[in-house]
Amino acid sequence: MAVIGTPVVEGVGRIAGFVNAYVFREGSDTYLIDTTMNKNANPVRKAFDKAGVSLSSVGTILLTHAHVDHIRGAHAVEQASHAGVACHEVDAPAVDGRSPLRMPPVMRWFLRVRPVAVGRSLHDGDTIGPFRVVYAPGHTMGEVAFYHPGRRILFSGDSVVERKGKLTLPAAGFAADLPKAVSSLDILRKLQVDTLLPGHGVPVTRDVAPMLDELIRRAPRDYLRA
Ligand SMILES: [Zn+2]
Numbered sequence: 001m002a003v004i005g006t007p008v009v010e011g012v013g014r015i016a017g018f019v020n021a022y023v024f025r026e027g028s029d030t031y032l033i034d035t036t037m038n039k040n041a042n043p044v045r046k047a048f049d050k051a052g053v054s055l056s057s058v059g060t061i062l063l064t065h066a067h068v069d070h071i072r073g074a075h076a077v078e079q080a081s082h083a084g085v086a087c088h089e090v091d092a093p094a095v096d097g098r099s100p101l102r103m104p105p106v107m108r109w110f111l112r113v114r115p116v117a118v119g120r121s122l123h124d125g126d127t128i129g130p131f132r133v134v135y136a137p138g139h140t141m142g143e144v145a146f147y148h149p150g151r152r153i154l155f156s157g158d159s160v161v162e163r164k165g166k167l168t169l170p171a172a173g174f175a176a177d178l179p180k181a182v183s184s185l186d187i188l189r190k191l192q193v194d195t196l197l198p199g200h201g202v203p204v205t206r207d208v209a210p211m212l213d214e215l216i217r218r219a220p221r222d223y224l225r226a
């Protein structure tokens with residue numbers, strides 16, 4: 001089956017930009033993990049076009065958390081594919097429009113985000129397709145990572161991101177609860193991960209555990225200093 005986006009590991013394609021979206025394909029199933037900040041999801045459309053695969057083949061849209069850069073394209077992909085949308089229960093109201101999306105006021109003026117119905121609200125430990133839902137709150141209170149135990153793949157969203165060859169947390173100002181975001185790193189560390197696919201930065205395909213350890217060591221100093 002064709003990889004959609006830039007190939008990372010078997011079945012995984014990255015749609016790179018300021019924020020990453022990923023396409024995961026296994027068997028006859030196609031999952032889109034996050035949807036880019038483009039309201040028409042154009043980077044996603046382009047990746048599918050280039051692979052010669054119809055966007056309608058997306059069966060499930062997995063959202064790591066309700067931030068505009070990850071979810072703004074969801075409406076357009078859902079319209080084109082009728083895929084089911086899934087995100088954590090806590091972030092669902094911000095995705096489906098029941099509550100306002102948390103973002104800097106200045107962005108609210110020029111970024112219109114169309115709500116999209118959430119077909120499935122997720123909880124820690126849920127199984128969705130081949131993935132286990134790993135609740136890793138802090139960046140948002142509904143932040144989740146999607147873990148594929150068989151393949152040891154982790155789509156980490158913004159629970160941990162990559163920058164300049166290191167794992168890091170996203171800018172502290174965007175965190176709903178920074179101490180929680182720091183303690184959620186321990187949850188991620190318990191997983192066996194060979195391939196880490198972050199919401200920002202480049203995928204990490206080796207040394208995930210030591211890189212996470214390094215972040216966990218410096219996180220209290222870097223993020224929690226009073
Ligand atoms: Zn975010």
Ligand SMILES: [Zn+2]
Pocket residue numbers: 019067069070158170199200
């Ligand atoms: Zn982000």
